[in-house]
Amino acid sequence: MISSDDLMFFNVVANSASLAESARKLNVTAPAVTQRLRALEERVGIRLVDRSGRRLSLTDEGALVAAHGMAVVDAIEALTDALASRRNAVSGHLRIVAPHGFGRVHVAPVVDVFARTHPAVTITLDLTDNPAAGMLESSDLIVHIGPPGPLDQIVTTLAPNRRIPCASPGYLATMPALRSPADLARHRCLVVRENAEDVTLWRFRHASKGQTTARIHPAMTSNDGAVVREWAIAGQGIAIRSEWDVAGDLARGRLKPVLPGWEPPSAPVVAMLGTRRGRSARTNAFLTSLRQALNPPPWRKRDTA
Numbered sequence: 001m002i003s004s005d006d007l008m009f010f011n012v013v014a015n016s017a018s019l020a021e022s023a024r025k026l027n028v029t030a031p032a033v034t035q036r037l038r039a040l041e042e043r044v045g046i047r048l049v050d051r052s053g054r055r056l057s058l059t060d061e062g063a064l065v066a067a068h069g070m071a072v073v074d075a076i077e078a079l080t081d082a083l084a085s086r087r088n089a090v091s092g093h094l095r096i097v098a099p100h101g102f103g104r105v106h107v108a109p110v111v112d113v114f115a116r117t118h119p120a121v122t123i124t125l126d127l128t129d130n131p132a133a134g135m136l137e138s139s140d141l142i143v144h145i146g147p148p149g150p151l152d153q154i155v156t157t158l159a160p161n162r163r164i165p166c167a168s169p170g171y172l173a174t175m176p177a178l179r180s181p182a183d184l185a186r187h188r189c190l191v192v193r194e195n196a197e198d199v200t201l202w203r204f205r206h207a208s209k210g211q212t213t214a215r216i217h218p219a220m221t222s223n224d225g226a227v228v229r230e231w232a233i234a235g236q237g238i239a240i241r242s243e244w245d246v247a248g249d250l251a252r253g254r255l256k257p258v259l260p261g262w263e264p265p266s267a268p269v270v271a272m273l274g275t276r277r278g279r280s281a282r283t284n285a286f287l288t289s290l291r292q293a294l295n296p297p298p299w300r301k302r303d304t305a
Contacts (some may be wrong), residue, residue: 001043001044002040002043002044002065004072004073004076006040006069007065007068007069007072007073008069008073008076009026009036009040010037010040010048010062010065010066010069011066011069011070011073011138012025012026012138013033013037013049013056014058014062014063014065014066014069015138016056016138017055017056018055018056019033019034019037019056022056024126025095025124025126025138027124037049044061044065046059046061047059047061047062048061048062048065049062050062077092077280080092081280081281081282090118090120090121090281090282090285091118091120091121091281091282092120092121092122092280092281092282093121093122093123093124094121094122094123094124094140094141094282094283094286095123095124095126095138095139095140095141096111096123096124096125096126096139096140096141096142096143096286097125097126097127097128097131097139097141097142097143098125098126098127098128098131098142098143099127099128099129099130099131099143099144099145100127100128100129100224100225100226101225101226101245102143102145102242102244102245102269103125103127103143104127105244106244106293106294106298107125107143107290108125109293110286110289110290110293111123111125111286113289114285114286114289117289118282118285121282126139129194129223129224130194131143131144131272140273140280140282140283140286141271141272141273141283141286141287142271142272142273143158143269143270143271143290144269144270144271144272145161145242145267145268145269145270146267146268146270147267147268147270154272154273155270155271155272155273156270156271156273156287157268157269157270158268158269158270158271158290158291158294159244159268159269159294159295159297160266160268160269160297161242161243161244161266161267161268161269161297161299162242162243162263162266162267163240163241163242163243163263163264163265163266163267164240164241164242164243164246164250164257164264165202165238165239165240165257165258165259165262165264166232166238166239166240166241166246166249166250166255166256166257166258167232167235167237167238167239167255167256167258168232168233168234168235168254168255168256169253169256170235171188171232171235171236171237171238172256172258175187175188178238178258178259179259180212180259180262181202181204181212181213181214181259181262182212182214184202184214184216184238185214185215185216185217187237187238188219188220188236188237188238189202189216189217189218189219189237189238189239190218190219190220190221190228190231190232190236190237190238190239191216191218191220191221191222191228191239192221192222192223192224192225192228192239193221193222193223194223194225199218199221200215200216200217200218201213201214201215201216202214202216202240202264203264203265204259204262204263204264205262205263205264205265206261206262206263207261209261212262219236219237220236220237225241225242225245226245228241229241229245229246229249232255233249233254233255238258240264242267243299243300244269244297244298244299247299247300248299269294269297271287271290273287
């Protein structure tokens with residue numbers, strides 16, 4: 001009554017916030033997902049998804065199908081990986097999630113090379129504003145910038161990444177000098193809002209003066225880091241940006257670091273691997289390729305040139 005294809009399809013639906021998100025993951029239209037889900041429910045004779053709320057939720061029967069389906073999907077993928085390893089091949093479908101900016105600049109090129117090296121692997125690269133550990137249920141690997149937190153997952157560091165307070169030379173020439181984080185109260189601050197964190201509290205550490213915080217009043221905010229970086233270059237104020245994002249601008253003099261000696265908490269580039277798929281041949285092979293591409297970090301290569 002239910003095929004393995006049905007279970008793989010429903011596994012994607014069960015791990016999506018909406019049918020539209022399921023459609024994006026499956027590379028089909030939303031009506032196609034709705035039609036296939038309706039056909040599956042008609043065949044099993046019971047409703048699997050509750051469509052009454054704003055977010056997609058499973059009925060008790062849908063949760064039962066998802067749980068059993070997950071076991072079947074895992075078994076199929078494990079068998080596929082085992083057979084592939086017998087013939088020294090890497091195959092299957094690889095699901096990668098990464099932040100928009102970093103994913104576009106540093107992950108997508110690795111995916112391109114990996115796809116040419118391993119033509120038996122199909123790949124989905126999802127770029128999102130805020131990759132979350134919860135996405136591991138429907139992904140093989142998540143590239144994350146910053147500490148992932150105490151979550152039940154495998155985490156491996158790919159590359160170091162400092163966070164740098166910086167501003168344009170033009171802005172700094174017309175504003176009061178910055179000697180300590182407390183001086184930020186007299187400056188325009190540019191903020192990236194990516195999640196529910198308190199983005200108005202900036203933290204710093206000094207080698208001899210210890211830790212301190214500064215409560216800032218954002219002059220401009222955006223949920224897009226690239227936009228905030230461009231505002232800083234345009235002279236709108238001070239931003240804290242990742243080293244990978246502004247290293248080129250600092251080298252060319254478009255931005256200058258401020259508050260020398262004071263450093264915000266670093267945000268290393270890490271890979272989060274679900275324990276369920278963390279050892280698949282395709283995931284391990286891609287992780288090796290990504291680690292090689294980021295060692296040494298491209299944003300620091302000019303330092304050793």
